[in-house]
Amino acid sequence: MKIYAVRILDISEEKLNKLCLLIDLEKKCKIEKFINKKDKVRALIGEILIRVIIVQELGIKNITFEKNKYGKPYLKEYPKFNFNISHSGEFVVGAIDDKPIGIDVEEVKYIEYEEIAKSFFTISEFNYIIKNDSDICLSKFYEIWTLKESYIKCCGQGLSIPLKSFSIEVEKDENIKVVSNNEYKEHTFKLFDIELGYKIAVCSLNKEISNNIIRLEQNSLINKYIRFNLE
Numbered sequence: 001m002k003i004y005a006v007r008i009l010d011i012s013e014e015k016l017n018k019l020c021l022l023i024d025l026e027k028k029c030k031i032e033k034f035i036n037k038k039d040k041v042r043a044l045i046g047e048i049l050i051r052v053i054i055v056q057e058l059g060i061k062n063i064t065f066e067k068n069k070y071g072k073p074y075l076k077e078y079p080k081f082n083f084n085i086s087h088s089g090e091f092v093v094g095a096i097d098d099k100p101i102g103i104d105v106e107e108v109k110y111i112e113y114e115e116i117a118k119s120f121f122t123i124s125e126f127n128y129i130i131k132n133d134s135d136i137c138l139s140k141f142y143e144i145w146t147l148k149e150s151y152i153k154c155c156g157q158g159l160s161i162p163l164k165s166f167s168i169e170v171e172k173d174e175n176i177k178v179v180s181n182n183e184y185k186e187h188t189f190k191l192f193d194i195e196l197g198y199k200i201a202v203c204s205l206n207k208e209i210s211n212n213i214i215r216l217e218q219n220s221l222i223n224k225y226i227r228f229n230l231e
């Protein structure tokens with residue numbers, strides 16, 4: 001397993017358009033439809049990140065993604081190569097593994113967490129959040145949010161899995177489990193505090209999750225991608 005993170009930098013409109021010519025048409029159209037420039041950059045860097053990782057790990061350059069019926073991308077010819085990406089705020093993150101994997105990053109912003117948790121989380125998740133002093137409740141809310149999101153992204157079924165149908169349990173020693181239909185599932189989880197104001201959660205079907213996040217610099221990632229396309 002490897003986990004990656006890229007801090008987003010602004011890209012000129014001209015460079016963005018040029019880079020969009022080096023990815024597949026569907027993604028290019030998706031990026032063009034975003035009104036917010038940051039959304040464009042995040043989606044583009046997510047795509048470039050996974051493409052560079054694929055070239056490095058699998059040595060293939062002719063990359064065509066398939067998608068399951070809930071939109072999770074995968075490589076048909078490489079069932080042992082599992083990946084997932086996520087973007088939020090100033091970060092794009094990605095994870096690869098030989099078993100299904102899910103990753104989620106969220107920028108911690110003030111929201112009415114109590115109402116949201118009451119509506120979308122289980123009672124035990126809600127209690128886990130609000131049992132804390134009020135200054136850390138928001139952070140605990142985002143922990144549960146990213147963990148839940150990493151789980152549904154690992155399963156690959158998006159929000160077709162009702163958020164209240166499974167419950168995340170964070171034990172005292174930070175051991176994290178998921179319960180669904182009154183049974184513990186085999187998924188393992190890890191939370192990362194990459195930087196102040198961000199939460200990252202990884203969910204895996206492997207027993208061990210890497211402790212390390214590989215930080216990549218946006219410009220060197222882009223240059224690598226351009227080089228791969230020229231070779």
Ligand SMILES: CC(C)(COP(=O)(O)OP(=O)(O)OC[C@H]1O[C@@H](n2cnc3c(N)ncnc32)[C@H](O)[C@@H]1OP(=O)(O)O)[C@@H](O)C(=O)NCCC(=O)NCCS
Pocket residue numbers: 043046047070071072073084085086087088103104105144145146148149152153154155156157158159163
């Ligand atoms: C689509 C979904 C899988 C993730 O959405 P998200 O959190 O907005 O987006 P992220 O940045 O974490 O991940 C997006 C990436 O996940 C991948 N992805 C798309 N569908 C996926 C799926 N069904 N399963 C796993 N990964 C998926 C794609 O690579 C996508 O990248 P792209 O948008 O650049 O193409 C889905 O879970 C969703 O719609 N979530 C809404 C968020 C929410 O309401 N959460 C409630 C709190 S628990």
